Amino acid sequence: MVNKKILLIAGGVILADYLFAQINRPKIVYVDNRKNINASTIPPFGIYINKEQVDNELLLKHELVHWEQYKRTGAILFYIRYLAEKMIYGYDKMPLEIEARKKCNESDFCIDNYTECVRSGKALTVSNPNFRKENQSYIEGNKNWTISNSNIHGKGVFLNCDVPDKSIIDIAVGKFFIVTEFGSKINHSNSPNCELKELNDIFIVVSCKSIRKGEEITLNYDKNPNFLQYSEAHYK
Known part of the structure; x- marks a missing residue:
């Protein structure tokens, strides 16, 4: 009986979390520079982006894909899946991250070097044979x-x-x-x-x-x- 009540409560919380996600619009917040982190999507609160990246449209688009992923399941199940994928696959090969990169039409170079690419929104390598x-x-x-x-x-x-x-x-x-x-x-x-x-x-x-x-x-x-x-x- 106790287990049944716990399951009902848990199910109710997850359902309420999902329904709230459907009406929750992302709040875009630009924050002071955080080392090694250009942006973070933190449901249900919003998307937090370094002020240095204020003009980086690709980065914002990438984080908005994560917000849509959150809306599909609600915050609880989103966090469970995100953490599980990161532990199993590592950051670069997480299905949630790969989905975001593909929807943003990021190049193979950006997929392999995500942080460096989104720092300026693009990545161009210039070759000069005079340089060693x-x-x-x-x-x-x-x-x-x-x-x-x-x-x-x-x-x-x-x-x-x-x-x-x-x-x-x-x-x-x-x-x-x-x-x-x-x-x-x-x-x-x-x-x-x-x-x-x-x-x-x-x-x-x-x-x-x-x-x-x-x-x-x-x-x-x-x-x-x-x-x-x-x-x-x-x-x-």
Whole structure:
């Protein structure tokens, strides 16, 4: 009898949540810059977008698709599905995210590099043969890192071996560190395990603590302002 009452109450709450979603219009709120997050859809409250992205129509369109996803089920079931998909598939391969990208007609490049693309609403890579653009691995003939799904955001760079403190992990030679496979996928952290050393066109990623095999490599973007400048130059 108790279980039946619980089921009835739960069903009533879910039904009320769904009915409210049908009449709930999205409130668009522009907020001060939040590191690593351009926008968030938070049903039933609204869509929160960084003020820096006020003119980014693609980003708003993407978040409005998430709002429509919320209206299909209500907030409770939407959150359950979103969290379950993120745990199972990882952010990049979540069906809800893929649906939003397809409905926004985002390119394959944007699908693979979502955060970088929506930062300016488009992504154009300019090639110049006069620039050196090689990425040289520290371990000769064998990369000591791999790219995989990240718990921080999207894709990340992970170590294939243990690395002691103050070790060179990788060296990039060229004008734009962000263009390299390695540099384009390093995520930000306020407590990074690596730092970026610069010498003209040479970029050296050095560990600032001991890092175990399988751990994700992170940098503090704020302490490497040139990293962001190259990012903006690449994705404008």
